[in-house]
Amino acid sequence: MTPNPIGSKVEQLAQALAERIVPLIVDAIDVDALIDRVDVEKMIERVDVEKIIERVDVEKIIDRVDVQKIIDRVDVQKIIERVDVNAIVDQVDIDALVEHTELGSIIARSTTGVVTEILDVIRAQGVGLDDFILRWGNRLIGRGKRAATWPDGPPLLVGPKAVTP
């Protein structure tokens, strides 16, 4: 079967026409304006992200990632320098830590002796009695409030006392 010569010519003409017209149309379109008119939020809402995630083979991605290479590129020293260790330690409730973990029993076993225990009790009781005598002694002579603003200790050992209004 021989090809139709008229059909072939028309096809060539249409091809040539398209090649000239399409660039003209594309040039004439303001793509930015077109994009501005697209409601991206609406498009995202219509996308089923769950379905996409289900189709992703995470294991395969992980297998392709060179974790060691990433770790090697991390400057740990720089990260440590930026971390405020004191702020972290301040947030740790040491009392609760000792109370609720084996750390407490380790401390108790390693440092507790009968003498230490007795001394701890006597010293703490002494501090309590010191405060009692100071408070009531000054209250009796009408200086209770003023005594509360007295410094806690020598300037080299304790900071200035915060005065509450």
Added chain:
Amino acid sequence: MTTVPVPSAELTVGRQGHYAGAVSRLVAFGADVGAAWGAYAVGVALINLAVKLVTGHSYNLSNHQILALVTLSVWEFVYFSYQWAVSGKTLGMAIFGLQVVTKEGGPISGRQAFIRTIALGLCLLTLGIAFLGIVFQRERRALNDFMAGTAVVYDWDARAARLRWIARKEGPLRRGPEHTPPAA
């Protein structure tokens, strides 16, 4: 199990470096007087024994009251001034967690220890009036502290004491197996 409750953090943690109060100081002083007298009595007994062994005659210092008083005074002076000069604390102060520091909070010099000891003797002659500053003065300083330019502060490791306390009273081993956390 003891019924002594865990003292509040206010009484323990953070008290290091604070001015010491009257009761702690009085009890520490009492312990020092006891220790100094005990050491003096042992020393006198040893000297008596040595004299008896060498000469064969018994010699009792208490028969010579003036000499005994002078010896005791010198010994007390050495006992307090030497220990303050070396570490800022006597045996009694170490037991009760106290330390003598300068009024600014630094370590005291030998000269300050010397003056403080002399002044302590003078203060004892006032029958306690010179010590009222410990209760009524803003830096809890007695007259001998003013004369020597010193102050007395708490020096015991109160934070460690509190942790020991909590560990003893509240730790998992003390609370019994029903309170121990399950193994991972």
